[in-house]
Amino acid sequence: MRKLLLSLAFSTALAASAAASGTSHEHGGHANMAEGVHTTGELHAIGENSVNVSHDPIPDIGWPAMRMDLPLLEGADIDGVAEGDKVMIMLEMGPDGSYGVRALEKAE
Numbered sequence: 001m002r003k004l005l006l007s008l009a010f011s012t013a014l015a016a017s018a019a020a021s022g023t024s025h026e027h028g029g030h031a032n033m034a035e036g037v038h039t040t041g042e043l044h045a046i047g048e049n050s051v052n053v054s055h056d057p058i059p060d061i062g063w064p065a066m067r068m069d070l071p072l073l074e075g076a077d078i079d080g081v082a083e084g085d086k087v088m089i090m091l092e093m094g095p096d097g098s099y100g101v102r103a104l105e106k107a108e
């Protein structure tokens with residue numbers, strides 16, 4: 001959880017220094033953004049295999065802001081969030097070629 005939070009802060013706000021985490025940055029920068037993207041939004045509902053969110057625009061993959069159901073990838077980490085939370089959303093391309101949720105983090 002902590003490592004994910006650090007990398008999210010690093011890539012979105014450039015607020016965290018590399019020294020703060022002491023580990024390499026997993027996502028490697030924008031060259032790899034076709035596989036993993038971050039955005040923010042509001043979590044409306046948690047289902048068994050999907051979540052319903054209103055997410056902000058994601059220019060890296062050409063998505064406008066919208067409300068939608070997103071599938072949860074296998075092993076997705078959503079332990080720290082509840083319905084109604086403002087969240088940071090980490091998406092990855094799933095085996096079927098469409099994006100799913102790798103992790104959700106409470107945004108406050």
Ligand SMILES: [Cu+2]
Nearest residue numbers: 055063066068
């Ligand atoms: Cu969407």
